[in-house]
Amino acid sequence: MEYSKKEIKKGITAHTIKTDSFKTDLMxxxxxxxxxxxxxxxxxxxxxILRKGSAKFENAEEINKHLEEMYGAELDCGIDKTGDNQVLxxxxxxxxxxxxTSKEDLLLKGINTLLDIAxxxxxxxxxxxxxxxxxxxxxxxxxxxxxxxxxxMYANLRxxxxxxxxxxxxLYKYGYIEDIxxxxxxxxxxxxxxxxxxxxxDIFVSGDxxxxxxxxEIKNDENIKKLNEREPVYNQKNMKLEKHEEREIIxxxxxxQGNLVLGLSIDEESKKEKxxxxxxxxxxxxxxxxxxxxxxxxxxxxAYTASSSFLRHKNCIFIKCGIEIENYKKTLDLIxxxxxxxxxxxxxxxxxxxxxxxxxxxx
Amino acid sequence: MEIIENDKxxxxxxxxxxxxxxxxxxxxxxxxxKKYIIFGTHFGSNDNKFILPGxxxxxxxxxxxxxxxxxxxxxxxxxxxxxxxxxxxGVSANAYTTNDHTAYLYEATENFYEALDxxxxxxxxxxxxxxxxxxxxxxxAQEINMYEDYPEWQTYLNAIKCMYKNFPVRIDIAGSVxxxxxxxxxxxxxxxxxxxxxxxxxxxxxxxxxxxxxLEEIKKxxxxxxxxxxxxxxxxxxxxxxxxxxxxxxxxxxxPIFTIGFKDKVEDDMVKKHIGLQVLMNTLFGKSSKxxxxxxxxxxxxxxxxMEYEFTPNYAFAxxxxxxxxxKKVIEEVNKEIENAKQxxxxxxxxxxxxxxxxxxxxxxxxxxxxxxxxFLADYFKGINSFEYLDKYADVTKEYTExxxxxxxxxxxxxxxxxx
Numbered sequence: 007m008e009y010s011k012k013e014i015k016k017g018i019t020a021h022t023i024k025t026d027s028f029k030t031d032l033m034x035x036x037x038x039x040x041x042x043x044x045x046x047x048x049x050x051x052x053x054x055i056l057r058k059g060s061a062k063f064e065n066a067e068e069i070n071k072h073l074e075e076m077y078g079a080e081l082d083c084g085i086d087k088t089g090d091n092q093v094l095x096x097x098x099x100x101x102x103x104x105x106x107t108s109k110e111d112l113l114l115k116g117i118n119t120l121l122d123i124a125x126x127x128x129x130x131x132x133x134x135x136x137x138x139x140x141x142x143x144x145x146x147x148x149x150x151x152x153x154x155x156x157x158x159m160y161a162n163l164r165x166x167x168x169x170x171x172x173x174x175x176x177l178y179k180y181g182y183i184e185d186i187x188x189x190x191x192x193x194x195x196x197x198x199x200x201x202x203x204x205x206x207x208d209i210f211v212s213g214d215x216x217x218x219x220x221x222x223e224i225k226n227d228e229n230i231k232k233l234n235e236r237e238p239v240y241n242q243k244n245m246k247l248e249k250h251e252e253r254e255i256i257x258x259x260x261x262x263q264g265n266l267v268l269g270l271s272i273d274e275e276s277k278k279e280k281x282x283x284x285x286x287x288x289x290x291x292x293x294x295x296x297x298x299x300x301x302x303x304x305x306x307x308x309a310y311t312a313s314s315s316f317l318r319h320k321n322c323i324f325i326k327c328g329i330e331i332e333n334y335k336k337t338l339d340l341i342x343x344x345x346x347x348x349x350x351x352x353x354x355x356x357x358x359x360x361x362x363x364x365x366x367x368x369x
Numbered sequence: 370m371e372i373i374e375n376d377k378x379x380x381x382x383x384x385x386x387x388x389x390x391x392x393x394x395x396x397x398x399x400x401x402x403k404k405y406i407i408f409g410t411h412f413g414s415n416d417n418k419f420i421l422p423g424x425x426x427x428x429x430x431x432x433x434x435x436x437x438x439x440x441x442x443x444x445x446x447x448x449x450x451x452x453x454x455x456x457x458x459g460v461s462a463n464a465y466t467t468n469d470h471t472a473y474l475y476e477a478t479e480n481f482y483e484a485l486d487x488x489x490x491x492x493x494x495x496x497x498x499x500x501x502x503x504x505x506x507x508x509x510a511q512e513i514n515m516y517e518d519y520p521e522w523q524t525y526l527n528a529i530k531c532m533y534k535n536f537p538v539r540i541d542i543a544g545s546v547x548x549x550x551x552x553x554x555x556x557x558x559x560x561x562x563x564x565x566x567x568x569x570x571x572x573x574x575x576x577x578x579x580x581x582x583x584l585e586e587i588k589k590x591x592x593x594x595x596x597x598x599x600x601x602x603x604x605x606x607x608x609x610x611x612x613x614x615x616x617x618x619x620x621x622x623x624x625p626i627f628t629i630g631f632k633d634k635v636e637d638d639m640v641k642k643h644i645g646l647q648v649l650m651n652t653l654f655g656k657s658s659k660x661x662x663x664x665x666x667x668x669x670x671x672x673x674x675x676m677e678y679e680f681t682p683n684y685a686f687a688x689x690x691x692x693x694x695x696x697k698k699v700i701e702e703v704n705k706e707i708e709n710a711k712q713x714x715x716x717x718x719x720x721x722x723x724x725x726x727x728x729x730x731x732x733x734x735x736x737x738x739x740x741x742x743x744x745f746l747a748d749y750f751k752g753i754n755s756f757e758y759l760d761k762y763a764d765v766t767k768e769y770t771e772x773x774x775x776x777x778x779x780x781x782x783x784x785x786x787x788x789x
Binding site: 066071 | 379398453456507509511517657662671736
């Protein structure tokens with residue numbers, strides 16, 4: 007596997023990964039921008055609008071027909087938050103030509119399709135297509151309203167919201183219902199133009215590829231040529247978190263199982279501490295040998311899911327458990343005991359070694 | 370070793386039946402870092418009634434026992450759980466139970482052979498005690514509760530309950546809190562001794578291996594050399610007709626989900642039928658279909674339709690699912706589209722395009738070593754070699770697919786399950 011990157015223009019980077027381990031080639035465009043209350047909802051709806059049609063492909067049906075012709079290439083558009091940034095993500099995955107009887111240039115077709123979707127939207131009178139805006143606004147509303155449908159995910163989100171109140175990371179990546187009405191085809195297009203002029207742009211292509219050919223295809227793509235150089239505007243890593251007293255938030259729902267999430271913030275933020283946190287998390291709840299799994303699940307039979315995860319971008323650990331609601335206090339006390347145990351250094355050299363070998367293999 | 374080569378996906382399968390009856394399948398994959406092995410038995414949640422060799426009386430075990438047994442396999446006499454031992458070696462181990470099989474697996478980037486010692490040992494050595502069986506009941510009860518709160522699982526299982534009156538596929542794989550409460554260590558040993566016998570088991574391996582070498586390594590670690598006669602499985606009679614038309618439950622979802630099921634019959638060539646139904650359903654309801662456009666433009670359907678065809682040698686059904694604020698309306702539109710296609714036939718261009726799409730999907734399945742090995746094992750228990758999907762692909766014609774439309778997607782075999 008060979009990785010290389012090349013700056014196409016200032017602020018626009020192409021990354022290539024040459025590998026023949028897969029049957030498919032994968033290409034992606036990531037647009038990274040600041041996560042903030044003002045723009046969060048607009049950023050969330052943009053990939054949805056772009057997925058509906060481009061200057062080249064009239065509507066979603068045309069896009070989908072084109073993808074099916076490419077032996078069912080997958081196009082995925084979505085939104086994520088990474089630390090204090092929002093990332094608009096676009097992916098195309100297609101099988102490699104060598105698994106076909108004829109030469110179809112699926113890789114190049116894939117790159118062209120991807121860049122077309124991300125940077126060449128369907129525009130009328132200097133605005134996005136009005137019909138698309140209306141359906142996608144409704145759809146986004148439905149997505150945001152559906153936030154509570156998956157209870158364990160919802161408990162996670164609520165914990166993050168509370169921990170990061172009043173800071174970018176506390177925002178919901180899909181935005182807020184009250185913003186939706188104010189979005190229209192004109193102001194969203196204006197915003198989109200600003201976004202693609204200033205955001206950090208990364209283009210990734212991986213597969214059994216010829217790097218030079220791929221880079222030249224990207225460089226010479228009409229949509230890329232149109233993009234300006236930029237000093238990309240996005241948030242640098244911010245690990246600082248206001249110190250909080252312990253807070254307990256309880257929400258009731260008609261469910262069979264209760265979801266318990268504990269968010270812990272890590273005070274230190276040196277580079278070394280990051281590795282310490284990885285090992286700490288592995289011992290606390292990162293695997294089947296961890297305290298959470300061994301004590302909460304195996305010893306006390308309180309849960310099936312009992313684990314913790316380390317969120318690198320925010321220097322936090324989240325512990326989660328699915329439990330009988332009546333066992334809440336008991337489980338919470340038990341988890342606190344485990345954290346206390348970690349503080350006291352109640353873990354063995356074996357625990358340390360296990361979590362290190364595990365992390366070597368996983369990352 | 371027998372070698373089967375597929376020139377479309379450019380992969381080779383090395384297959385060998387060992388003296389004790391165990392089948393080993395190796396799919397070597399150069400240039401991968403991850404090594405994957407899966408060891409399974411043809412014993413799943415459907416196998417709740419059987420007659421032991423030499424006996425005449427039918428034995429019945431509690432629902433969820435195959436899954437319970439899976440949980441308990443990691444337990445060792447030494448008191449050290451095998452999952453812990455494997456995890457400590459830095460390999461990622463797991464297990465799962467389906468309707469027709471149970472499988473144990475791990476993936477490794479390092480320490481593969483060290484882990485193989487532990488792995489082969491624990492799958493071949495059960496250790497159940499009254500105490501460790503009792504302890505597991507609380508954990509599995511939480512697993513069952515977790516699934517109770519998954520709307521996707523509920524709509525899926527309810528669709529199956531609508532289709533099947535008697536067949537145990539209608540029972541939750543994990544059983545119920547009540548049924549697992551009855552499980553004892555004696556019952557676990559009974560199931561283990563009779564169904565974890567080499568001729569009822571298979572191993573699939575995928576990764577950067579020399580086939581001969583890994584086969585030798587497996588052979589070295591075989592404990593059971595004797596093969597035992599298998600019990601006769603007893604399945605209840607299942608009528609062709611559906612059980613009930615519709616099931617709706619309320620889980621306070623802001624976005625309801627639905628599953629439409631079509632109860633089908635098992636025929637000779639299930640692989641071809643599977644391909645045909647995938648092409649058919651994608652042509653009718655896929656992302657370039659008229660129906661999809663209509664339903665998404667009006668935001669009646671959120672996301673896209675999920676389409677599946679599931680079968681074993683005992684039963685078969687097709688499922689269409691999705692998320693919608695007006696599930697009844699979607700169901701109505703789906704039915705209209707089916708009727709319309711029956712009257713007018715499939716559009717040739719749409720058919721060909723969706724056939725290409727399905728080809729791409731089959732090739733893509735070989736991307737990961739995990740999926741490759743899992744597919745070969747699951748298909749093996751159905752009596753299929755996974756390459757058949759690529760080999761029979763060309764045999765699926767528009768005419769054949771139109772026949773399926775008329776014989777499978779029929780109104781009196783159709784059920785609806787909704788979670789609001």
